[in-house]
Amino acid sequence: MSLAKFLDRDAAIVAPALLGTTLLVDGVGGLIVETEAYHPDDPASHSFRGPTPRNGAMFAGPGHVYVYRSYGIHWCINFVCRNASAVLIRALEPTDGIDLMRARRGLDEVRALCSGPGKLCAALAVTGEFDGLMLEAPPFAIALPRRSAIAAIGPRIGITKAADRPWRFGVKGSRYLSKPFPKA
DNA sequence: GAGGCGATTGGCT
């Protein structure tokens, strides 16, 4: 399946299917092991209240990248899906450019390099300048998995609205998650 | 126009 077609579905479908995908930015990155889905009718979503200058990329159509600043300090990256839904990339298992990521993060421990949405953006040098770019073109490189990894499912993290929706997905047993999943 | 808060992280208690 082409990347464009893959992303032109609801975020709740795309988010678990993305597990095991390779994400590289300028050749640096790893395997996606944790994601979350956000919907326009979801009070926790940035697209819930319609377009603003900040969230415009979420309304630009499937295949775009939405990068926003979190708590005024960190950057977080989303893949835009159908109908202003989006998938937040929460954690990677580092595979490529590990020494560069170590230098950017000022940290040796591979396990913690990309174990959180703000961390992985720092490790991959993703900033607001990437907001609105197409995922299909450089500096991005995406390799979809042959088969999606087995997903653990749980409530999303760090939000106060609609916190009960089970739209967080992770690779079962991965040591690179931002937080463990509640035991099923 | 002012005040509050968030899809977070790292450091200190």
Next chain:
DNA sequence: GCCAATCGCCTCG
């Protein structure tokens, strides 16, 4: 476990 850092958007007046 708690708390500060720091910026854009929302809400209210």
